[in-house]
Amino acid sequence: MKGKKITRKRFLLAGGGTGGHIYPALSIGRELLARFPDAEILFVGGRRGLEGDLVPKVGFEFRAITVSGFERKLSLDTVATAGRAVAGLFQSIAIVRKFRPNVAVGTGGYASGPVMLAAAMMGVPVVIHEQNVVPGATNRLLSRWAKTVALSWDESKKYLARPERSVLTGNPIRPEIMTAEREESAASFGLDPRHPTVLAFGGSQGARKINTAFIGALPSLAAQHKAQFMLATGSDKFEESMDLAARVGLRATISSDGIGRSDSGDIIIMPYIYNMPQALACADLVICRAGAITIAELAARGVPALLIPHPHVPDNVQEKNARAMEARGAARVILDGDLDPAVLESEIGSLLSRASALRDMAEAARGVGQPDAVRKVADCVVRAAQGVSSKA
Numbered sequence: 094m095k096g097k098k099i100t101r102k103r104f105l106l107a108g109g110g111t112g113g114h115i116y117p118a119l120s121i122g123r124e125l126l127a128r129f130p131d132a133e134i135l136f137v138g139g140r141r142g143l144e145g146d147l148v149p150k151v152g153f154e155f156r157a158i159t160v161s162g163f164e165r166k167l168s169l170d171t172v173a174t175a176g177r178a179v180a181g182l183f184q185s186i187a188i189v190r191k192f193r194p195n196v197a198v199g200t201g202g203y204a205s206g207p208v209m210l211a212a213a214m215m216g217v218p219v220v221i222h223e224q225n226v227v228p229g230a231t232n233r234l235l236s237r238w239a240k241t242v243a244l245s246w247d248e249s250k251k252y253l254a255r256p257e258r259s260v261l262t263g264n265p266i267r268p269e270i271m272t273a274e275r276e277e278s279a280a281s282f283g284l285d286p287r288h289p290t291v292l293a294f295g296g297s298q299g300a301r302k303i304n305t306a307f308i309g310a311l312p313s314l315a316a317q318h319k320a321q322f323m324l325a326t327g328s329d330k331f332e333e334s335m336d337l338a339a340r341v342g343l344r345a346t347i348s349s350d351g352i353g354r355s356d357s358g359d360i361i362i363m364p365y366i367y368n369m370p371q372a373l374a375c376a377d378l379v380i381c382r383a384g385a386i387t388i389a390e391l392a393a394r395g396v397p398a399l400l401i402p403h404p405h406v407p408d409n410v411q412e413k414n415a416r417a418m419e420a421r422g423a424a425r426v427i428l429d430g431d432l433d434p435a436v437l438e439s440e441i442g443s444l445l446s447r448a449s450a451l452r453d454m455a456e457a458a459r460g461v462g463q464p465d466a467v468r469k470v471a472d473c474v475v476r477a478a479q480g481v482s483s484k485a
Contacts, residue, residue: 099416101215102132105192106153107208108200109138113224113385115147118200120265121222122153124471137185137299145251174340179205185211195478199235206231213238218477219369221472226387226413241473241483245385246417255397260483262470263463264389269370271393271464278371282323282361283354290321291441292372295379297365299327301383302432304334307380310441311360312342318445323372324360331364338362339463346484362444376442377451380437383415388446392462397454398424399440401432422457
């Protein structure tokens with residue numbers, strides 16, 4: 094990798110609002126710090142986003158700016174939001190001027206916009222990373238000034254102002270996703286690694302629609318298939334989910350660790366999965382939403398999925414993510430409005446009955462996966478710092 098030598102190593106990261114924007118930035122920051130242990134990392138985000146809590150916990154310096162999302166219709170709130178955006182831009186200019194980064198890296202979200210714009214205005218090379226098939230409004234705008242746009246999907250190019258500056262890198266994931274072993278992971282949940290395991294979850298807060306459909310399908314699935322089933326309900330939906338399990342005839346008790354287990358041991362219902370890398374390591378089929386990070390982790394591990402896109406995400410990006418996986422043979426898609434116990438039982442049952450179908454989907458998923466995505470994105474950042482172009 095040729096170019097000027099990087100002497101002063103300062104990297105500015107910006108993104109936030111949701112984990113889908115924050116976690117890739119944290120992964121990129123860790124990779125840069127691993128390459129340059131003496132580097133300075135500064136993360137800029139919104140005052141009210143998750144980033145204010147998550148970023149300091151990993152040891153990065155955090156600065157907050159004033160920012161909020163735009164309403165999609167003209168109103169007094171829109172005017173107020175515009176005022177906050179201007180304030181955020183001036184705050185970002187002050188931060189960039191003081192920190193003097195080699196490169197500014199944006200991972201999307203409203204907080205990323207003013208920071209990357211300020212960096213571009215001040216001559217700092219900008220690298221942005223896009224997680225979804227359809228780039229968000231912030232990244233579509235910033236792609237005009239970015240030195241490099243790191244993409245997770247090749248079809249995202251057509252949405253960019255300057256597609257020739259894009260590079261297909263994939264979506265950075267946690268390294269633990271790839272290092273977790275099936276046998277040890279199954280044992281940590283009290284499961285048998287020799288039997289297929291079906292894992293269902295609806296994100297960190299759970300999804301009532303998924304909980305209801307999965308629990309409703311369990312009696313028939315457990316009776317017909319020698320398989321194991323895990324469900325993460327979301328902490329505030331655990332009690333109602335256990336009540337539903339009792340109503341559909343599942344004999345399960347809550348153990349001392351706060352987890353519901355069937356008498357036969359083949360069904361586990363828990364409020365939250367704290368060790369998701371281990372859960373994915375022992376899963377042969379996953380039922381979940383279609384967030385960018387989740388899909389990247391599934392693909393990297395080669396886990397087949399039934400994807401149920403969240404119906405209320407802006408620009409319907411989850412369905413577009415899910416359809417991209419479906420088109421590659423790595424997943425099947427069930428729309429939220431079509432989801433019920435009978436539909437889910439049919440889909441899960443058809444796959445558990447055909448091991449070859451699961452194997453084909455797993456192979457297709459691995460073909461989509463980019464386990465080394467964080468390295469590729471970091472390469473783009475280093476090239477930008479050296480004044481070298483990353484070519485599509």
